[in-house]
Amino acid sequence: MNWLKKILTKRSPINNSGIFCSEISKVIGYKPKNTLLFETAFTHRSLNKIGITGEPLNYERLEFLGDAILGSVIAAFLYKNAPKGDEGYLTQMRSKIVNRSYLNSIGKKLQLIDLVRTKANIHNFGDNINGNLLEALIGAIYVDTGFTACEKFIYKNILIDFKDLEHLENKISSYKSLFIEYCQKNKCTFKFENCDDNGKDNVKHFYIKLYFNDTVIARARATSKKKAEEKAAHRAYFALQNQILQH
Template sequence: MNRFRSFFTSSKSQATTTESLDQAIKRLTGYKPKDLTIYQTAFTHKSMGLKNEKGHVVSYERLEFLGDAILSAVIAEYIYNEVPQGDEGYLTKMRSKIVSREHLNELGQDFGLLSFAMTQVPQKHFGNNIHGNLFEALVGALYLDKGYKLTKRFICKRVVDTYVDIEKLEGKVISYKSIFIEWCQKNKKIFDFNTYEDTGVNEVRHFAVRLKIDDRIVARARATSKKKAEEKASKRAYFALQDKM
């Protein structure tokens, strides 16, 4: 684990060139770390090839999994108490909006977490999701280091109080594909996501979509994954058919 210490001792934050990792954690979370190694793991990408004393790969992915669960639990409790009239469907949708990948990426970016990432992969090759992944890993690390009570306090103060507006979130769309499919099913429309690989001259793999309703193309889209391409096509279809939907 000495490579951990040497890296993070010399690592520089975007906020200041003299800030150490323990100082950054205290600034970001409000708590001084008890076990800095946990936070070092939270910023370690598997490309480093590090292993712990038991021979297990060291990376932020397990902490990301843990942080996702803790964050979801805290947000679920918040919404449950904040909106007593909300039914199960409403509460589930609101929680999904707050912990959406887009929102978590925004949090990770605002916190400047990528500046602490320990990786062999050039940062320009990471997609936006790295920001949200690191934020979830930070939450997981904080939970292991400080426990649920203080982690909940951090989430409520730095996430809920700062970023969550129930009224605005009620009108926010998190999945145009879901809305499109629900509308088609409700109106007995036959739809088809005709998705195929379309790399063309790009070095990066791309996928294209022809979105059809009753054999008529209503939208086209192209992106670096099937999921992104289908969501983009659904969004275009949503606005093209907005007066009907």
């Protein structure tokens, strides 16, 4: 997709439906019935596209739909493959599969950002754009062809990594949640402190200090407060790894 990267670097929308159709067909594994639907799935709101009846033509509505379809397919997958799992177990396993960092990694692997149409600079987008586009793509597949095609796409590109549920059980989906749970169980105090960030990055960053029993145990900065807190908790986890694993 090198030709496409050059176009997007200039922030020009894809204007050749034939080429777009060819590229999206490679990603989804079939020729779409409605190419305009998939173009909408890769249209950023910065273009301010409006449909005939006044509806917004960007990926956000399809993202909402795709998120719901993805959740349903994963729930059915876990129900079938974990017959002894109770509701709490199934919910926990589902959250590990649909965590944002994993969906972002799948979106990156499929190079979905190369297909986005936007007036904004794609270099200013955070990682979540990759997962958002993935969900919008799933929504478009559902509207275009139906549930079976969606399920096939999700199994091939997302669930293929989770055939071994025992491995999934040991996967940590949130270091922040794990750290907080450890502190609460062991009556330890903790605090995430949002500090002024003096970095000179073009994109705003958040600087977090993580206190454990009134002592700073980790520091981190990222493009969102949530990401910075997760990164700080990740570092705290490794500092306290032996104690946490014993509980």
